[in-house]
Structure formats: C-alpha cells, structure tokens
Amino acid sequence: MSDAIRVRGLVKRYGELAAVDGVDFSVPSGQVFAFLGPNGAGKTTTVEILEGLRRRTDGEVSVLGLDPWSQGRELHQQIGVIPQEFRFFEKTRPAEAIRYYGVLFGTHPDPTEMLARVKLSDKAEANFDTLSGGQKQKLGLALALVSEPKVLFLDEPTTGLDPSARRGIWEVIRNLRSEGRTVFLTTHYLEEAELLADQVAIIHHGKIIAEGTSSDIITAHGRPERLRVDGPPSLADYLRSNLQVPVTTDRGTLEIELRTPHDALRVLTAIEESGIPWKDFGTVHDTLEDVFIQMVGQMDEGEVAARRSP
Amino acid sequence: MNPRRVAADFGVFSRGYLRNPFGLFFSLIFPLILIGIFGLIYSNSAAPTITVYAENLDHQSNASVAFLAALNGTGAVTVQVIDPSVVGNFSQWLGQNGDPAGLVIPAGFGAAYANKTPLNVTVFVNPEDQLSSGVTEGSVQGVANAFNLRAAGGRPFIGVHANGLGSTLFNNIDYLIPGLIGFTIVTSPMFAMVEISSTYKKERLFRQLSLTPLTKGEWLLSKILFYIALTFVSAAMMIGFGTVVFHAHVTLNIAVLPFLFVGPLFFVSLGMLAGSVAKTPESAGVIGNIITFPMMFLSGTFFPVSSFSPALKTFAHILPLFYVIDGMNQVLLFGNLGRAAVDLAIVFVGASLLFVAAIVAFKWRDE
Ligand SMILES: Nc1ncnc2c1ncn2[C@@H]1O[C@H](COP(=O)(O)OP(=O)(O)OP(=O)(O)O)[C@@H](O)[C@H]1O
Ligand SMILES: [Mg+2]
Numbered sequence: 001m002s003d004a005i006r007v008r009g010l011v012k013r014y015g016e017l018a019a020v021d022g023v024d025f026s027v028p029s030g031q032v033f034a035f036l037g038p039n040g041a042g043k044t045t046t047v048e049i050l051e052g053l054r055r056r057t058d059g060e061v062s063v064l065g066l067d068p069w070s071q072g073r074e075l076h077q078q079i080g081v082i083p084q085e086f087r088f089f090e091k092t093r094p095a096e097a098i099r100y101y102g103v104l105f106g107t108h109p110d111p112t113e114m115l116a117r118v119k120l121s122d123k124a125e126a127n128f129d130t131l132s133g134g135q136k137q138k139l140g141l142a143l144a145l146v147s148e149p150k151v152l153f154l155d156e157p158t159t160g161l162d163p164s165a166r167r168g169i170w171e172v173i174r175n176l177r178s179e180g181r182t183v184f185l186t187t188h189y190l191e192e193a194e195l196l197a198d199q200v201a202i203i204h205h206g207k208i209i210a211e212g213t214s215s216d217i218i219t220a221h222g223r224p225e226r227l228r229v230d231g232p233p234s235l236a237d238y239l240r241s242n243l244q245v246p247v248t249t250d251r252g253t254l255e256i257e258l259r260t261p262h263d264a265l266r267v268l269t270a271i272e273e274s275g276i277p278w279k280d281f282g283t284v285h286d287t288l289e290d291v292f293i294q295m296v297g298q299m300d301e302g303e304v305a306a307r308r309s310p
Numbered sequence: 311m312n313p314r315r316v317a318a319d320f321g322v323f324s325r326g327y328l329r330n331p332f333g334l335f336f337s338l339i340f341p342l343i344l345i346g347i348f349g350l351i352y353s354n355s356a357a358p359t360i361t362v363y364a365e366n367l368d369h370q371s372n373a374s375v376a377f378l379a380a381l382n383g384t385g386a387v388t389v390q391v392i393d394p395s396v397v398g399n400f401s402q403w404l405g406q407n408g409d410p411a412g413l414v415i416p417a418g419f420g421a422a423y424a425n426k427t428p429l430n431v432t433v434f435v436n437p438e439d440q441l442s443s444g445v446t447e448g449s450v451q452g453v454a455n456a457f458n459l460r461a462a463g464g465r466p467f468i469g470v471h472a473n474g475l476g477s478t479l480f481n482n483i484d485y486l487i488p489g490l491i492g493f494t495i496v497t498s499p500m501f502a503m504v505e506i507s508s509t510y511k512k513e514r515l516f517r518q519l520s521l522t523p524l525t526k527g528e529w530l531l532s533k534i535l536f537y538i539a540l541t542f543v544s545a546a547m548m549i550g551f552g553t554v555v556f557h558a559h560v561t562l563n564i565a566v567l568p569f570l571f572v573g574p575l576f577f578v579s580l581g582m583l584a585g586s587v588a589k590t591p592e593s594a595g596v597i598g599n600i601i602t603f604p605m606m607f608l609s610g611t612f613f614p615v616s617s618f619s620p621a622l623k624t625f626a627h628i629l630p631l632f633y634v635i636d637g638m639n640q641v642l643l644f645g646n647l648g649r650a651a652v653d654l655a656i657v658f659v660g661a662s663l664l665f666v667a668a669i670v671a672f673k674w675r676d677e
Contacts, residue, residue, distance in 0.1 A: 051521065053517055053520070072520070072675075079521075083514065086518075087515060088518065089326050089515065091325070092322055092326050096322060103315060104319075105522065106523075
C-alpha cells in the first residue's frame with residue numbers, strides 16, 4: 001500500500017509565529033486520517049498546504065506523488081476539498097453548482113443523487129445565500145465529490161451540523177473509504193475521529209504530540225482502565241489501606257485504577273469484605289477525548305509554568 | 311481555453327446576476343431613467359418652434375398672406391395669425407401672453423409691394439430672450455429681403471442648405487444615446503468587477519475556483535462575454551426607448567458592434583486590474599471611483615467633448631471611454647467609419663494589454 005500523502009519536516013511561519021513547526025506524517029492510500037488539535041493548533045494551515053492553497057516555509061510535501069504548490073493544477077483534478085467555512089456564489093443554487101462543477105471537471109454528476117447523498121435534496125433550488133450554515137457545508141461536501149477524487153480533504157466537515165446530519169456525513173465518509181478513496185479529515189469531535197479514522201494525529205502548537213490508531217493513542221497516553229463504584233469516603237480509605245491501589249473520589253463516586261485484569265477481582269472482593277454499603281459498579285476507560293483533553297491541558301499547564309519561571 | 315468551461319461559468323454567473331435585482335436595475339433600468347431625465351430636459355429647452363403672433367392689417371392682399379406663409383415656411387418660426395379686434399393693444403397683449411414675438415403687417419402692404427414704395431413691418435420681441443428675438447428678427451428680415459429681391463425682378467443665386475455635422479440635423483437626445491451606451495459600458499463592468507475582485511478574495515471564492523480546472527483566463531473571459539451580452543441588451547433597450555419616447559434619430563449600423571465588444575473587454579479588464587492591485591475592499595472601491603467618475607462625465611457621455619475648454623478637451627483624449635463614445639458617434643451619427651476605425655483600434659489595443667495585465671495581477675490563491 002503506497003502513501004497518498006507524505007509530509008516531512010513541514011514548517012509554516014507567519015512572521016514570527018511558527019503555525020506548523022516540523023510536522024511529519026504519512027497517510028496510506030485508502031485510509032481515513034483524522035487530524036485533531038485545539039483551535040489555532042495548525043490544522044487548517046497544514047491542510048491548505050496539502051491542497052496547494054498555501055505555500056510552505058520549509059519541508060517536503062507530496063500528495064499523490066505531486067508537489068501541491070508547484071503542481072497544483074494537476075493535483076486539483078484528483079482531489080476534493082471542503083474548506084473550513086465553505087462559501088460559494090451567493091445567488092447560485094445547489095443543483096446548478098453541481099452541474100457547473102461537473103462541466104469544469106468533465107464529469108457527469110447527477111445533482112439529484114448527489115444532493116440526496118448529503119441530505120440536501122430539499123434545497124436543490126435555493127439560492128446559496130439562503131442556506132443555513134450546515135446546509136452550506138453539505139453543499140461543500142457534494143461539490144468536493146464531483147471530481148470523483150482519489151483524496152479528499154475535509155476541514156471540519158461536520159462543524160455546525162445537527163446530530164443526524166453529522167451521521168449522514170459519517171455515512172458518506174465510510175462509503176468513500178469503502179470505494180478506496182483516501183480521506184484527510186480535521187475535526188473537533190473526537191468521537192468522530194475514533195469512529196471513522198484508521199489513523200489519528202494530534203497537533204498542538206504546530207507540533208504533533210500523538211499519532212497512531214486511536215486505541216494506540218489511548219493505550220500510550222491514557223490512564224489505565226478504572227473500576228467505578230458509588231460509596232462513602234470510608235470505602236475509599238478502606239481500599240487504599242488494604243490494597244495499596246490509587247483511589248480517587250468525586251462526590252460519592254470512587255474510581256479505582258486497574259493495572260491488570262486481576263486487579264478487578266481483588267477490588268471487588270475487598271469491597272464485599274469491607275461490609276461498607278456500595279452500589280452501581282462498572283468499569284470506565286479513557287476515550288480519545290479524555291486523552292486529548294489531558295494531553296493538551298498538561299502541555300498548556302507546562303507552558304504556563306515555563307513562562308512564569310524566568 | 312476550454313469553451314465548455316467558459317460557457318458553464320458564463321451560465322452560473324449570468325443566472326446569479328439575473329437573480330440580483332439591484333445589479334439588473336443599475337445596468338438596465340438606470341440608463342433608461344437617465345435618458346428619460348435628459349430627454350425631458352432637452353425637449354423643453356431645444357423646442358425649435360418660436361411662435362410669432364401676427365396681426366395682418368392688410369389681410370385682403372395676396373402679398374401679405376404670401377409674406378406670412380413664407381415666414382412660416384422658413385421653419386424657424388411658427389406664424390399664428392390673430393384677429394386685431396380681439397387683441398386690442400398688441401404690445402400689451404404680447405406681454406401678458408408671455409409669448410413675446412409678434413409681427414404687425416400694416417394696412418397698404420399689398421399696394422406698397424405692388425408699387426415698390428417703402429413701408430415697414432413691425433416686429434415685437436423680448437430683448438431678454440436673445441435666442442427667440444434673434445431668430446424672429448432674422449427670419450422676418452430674410453423673408454423681407456426675398457420679397458424685395460423678387461419685387462426688383464431679381465433671382466436669388468446664393469442658396470443656403472441647412473446642415474448639421476453629418477447628414478441630418480441632430481437633437482441633443484441623439485448625441486445622448488451613444489454617450490449613455492458608453493456610460494453603461496464603463497459603469498456596469500467597472501463597478502461590478504471592482505466589487506467582485508475584492509469580495510471574491512475576501513469570501514475566498516477565488517481559492518474555491520482555483521481548486522477546479524477553471525483557469526483565470528477562462529473566468530475573466532466569461533465575465534467579459536457576460537458584460538458584452540449585457541451591453542447589447544442595454545444598448546438595444548436605450549436605442550428603443552430613445553427612439554420610441556423621444557424620437558431620437560439613430561442610424562443603426564453594424565459598424566457599431568465592434569465597440570460593443572471591445573468596450574466591455576476594456577472595462578472588465580480594467581475593473582479587475584483595479585480591484586486586484588488594491589489591498590482591501592475599501593481601497594478597491596476608491597481606486598474604482600477615481601478611474602470611473604472622470605470618465606462618466608468627461609468622455610462625452612452627457613456633454614459633447616466639442617463643447618469643452620481646450621484643457622478639458624486634452625484631458626478627455628486620455629480617457630479610454632472617449633474613444634468608445636467618439637467611435638460610436640462617428641458610426642451612429644456621422645457615418646465617418648475611418649475615424650471610427652482609428653478609435654476602435656486604440657480601444658482594442660488598450661483592452662488587449664489590460665486583459666493580459668488583469669490575468670497576471672489577480673491571484674487565485676494567496677501567495
Ligand atoms: N494568514 C495567516 N496569517 C497569520 N497567522 C495565521 C494565518 N493563518 C493562520 N494563522 C495563525 O496560525 C495558527 C494556526 O492556524 P490554523 O488556522 O492552522 O489553526 P486550526 O488548527 O485550523 O484552528 P481551528 O481549529 O480554530 O480551525 C493560528 O495561531 C493562527 O492565528
Ligand atoms: Mg482550522
């Protein structure tokens with residue numbers, strides 16, 4: 001399997017600010033790659049360099065074997081793009097826009113079918129400036145598909161969409177993957193990345209801080225699985241002194257870290273033996289979102305501390 | 311250049327345009343309103359008929375009747391014979407009536423003419439209205455001279471064939487139509503392209519287009535074709551409106567068509583260039599206005615350049631619109647195709663340079 005996208009040592013500076021600061025990653029053909037990061041992390045900057053819309057300061061970038069900046073025209077025939085905040089001609093209508101793109105790309109899209117795919121059929125004949133934010137985004141996706149691209153760049157495609165529309169877009173992305181297309185996705189919805197992406201990278205202040213499948217990242221950076229049980233503080237004290245396990249409490253809920261699967265049995269036995277009343281137990285494990293918030297939060301705290309010390 | 315892509319872009323752009331009532335009003339209806347306004351102004355001030363009220367105190371004589379008929383026949387004035395018994399004091403009556411020109415043919419006019427004895431007709435004019443008093447006096451004098459010559463047995467040998475420039479006498483409204491066609495050729499594309507170039511940049515529509523196979527040249531060409539089409543529609547409406555409502559005389563000649571092609575080519579490119587070199591939408595608007603406003607008024611749109619002072623005339627000659635309007639005047643009014651061809655060549659060369667410059671200057675994506 002060859003790489004559809006390959007990035008080595010990518011740097012983009014806006015004056016003093018290094019918005020992208022030495023980024024490396026590859027996306028194998030046919031995979032869904034999710035690029036995550038807080039606001040201002042450098043996601044859009046990276047995507048737009050890959051699309052050939054911005055010029056990089058340094059590094060090597062190849063998309064489908066082409067240099068996006070100098071071979072943009074050739075590349076654009078083979079990629080589809082939804083920019084963050086997609087906009088179009090105010091008085092143009094979705095069905096018209098799809099036919100227009102069809103002529104430009106020399107493909108023959110069926111507007112009715114394409115609008116149904118992104119769930120925008122009812123607005124086929126509405127002027128663009130009357131569409132809601134989410135409806136505009138859906139048209140953006142439909143237009144990105146007109147060229148039957150090998151690689152799709154979707155910069156926050158589901159931001160501002162209602163839950164059912166979001167699931168509709170997920171469906172489209174899954175279909176694209178099953179058709180063998182490569183999808184590069186940025187999103188602020190970590191469950192979306194977890195559900196859809198083969199590979200995930202988290203970027204923060206222009207640097208990649210975690211990379212891999214979402215379970216890899218959770219295993220590498222998340223906390224271990226925990227047993228959660230409702231009980232009084234005395235139960236926490238009992239477990240701490242008898243089992244030497246870390247226990248955290250939060251308003252009557254105890255979380256006991258489980259380092260091995262065997263720990264679960266030991267903890268449950270100890271709870272039973274304590275004779276202290278308890279209820280509602282279960283296990284919890286970190287989601288990608290927990291890991292993300294933890295990592296980004298930690299780094300920001302470290303940064304604040306670093307700035308305080310001279 | 312892929313004609314299918316140009317056609318597709320033309321289709322999308324023109325449908326969008328037709329859905330925008332403001333743009334349509336500005337480019338199609340507004341010029342008609344201007345024709346209406348100027349037409350009304352001109353039809354009041356340029357009324358060629360000065361009414362001369364005539365008291366014929368010798369109405370039995372053929373000579374007096376012939377004299378009044380000849381005066382009327384000059385076309386410069388309209389003679390209206392009135393009954394002295396109704397009027398009373400003629401001079402007072404003229405004053406009250408507000409129509410100051412009057413003529414009294416005294417009793418014995420016929421006899422005096424037959425006998426060649428001297429006799430005066432009396433002309434009343436309002437000295438404050440120099441035009442009508444001059445015309446009235448001149449016409450009466452002219453007719454009197456002709457009668458004197460005839461009575462003396464002479465034959466006139468110097469004739470005057472009245473002619474404006476060109477082949478017909480023109481009204482101001484006739485000049486106005488090529489001027490206003492020129493006006494729309496400059497204003498519609500200039501204002502639109504300056505606006506488009508800055509809003510497309512701001513709304514990131516150029517980047518959106520850069521992601522498609524459409525090229526900058528194809529995009530600009532489609533705008534030019536659109537404004538050519540719009541110019542044709544607008545010119546047809548103006549000529550139709552001017553002809554039907556104000557009886558303008560416009561000689562339709564296909565030699566005017568090249569101007570309707572080259573004009574929009576010039577100004578779409580110029581507007582795009584102006585919008586592209588500007589850093590912000592506000593400065594784009596300012597640059598657009600600086601270019602457009604002098605041309606709107608000083609290229610022969612509303613006022614003929616021939617009436618300008620020498621300095622202003624020189625200035626008019628550096629305005630590209632001058633050559634468009636002058637060329638159309640040469641074709642539509644004077645039939646001077648040679649000079650029109652020179653005008654056309656000047657505009658065409660300028661337009662071609664601007665087209666290339668605009669394509670180079672405007673950026674699909676930010677560097
Ligand atoms: N044209 C520009 N000029 C100067 N600075 C810029 C420019 N574009 C982006 N930046 C800066 O670069 C950094 C990264 O911006 P970028 O748009 O890539 O973030 P992002 O990860 O997409 O954020 P978001 O999630 O909010 O979309 C930000 O600090 C931003 O202020
Ligand atoms: Mg972004």
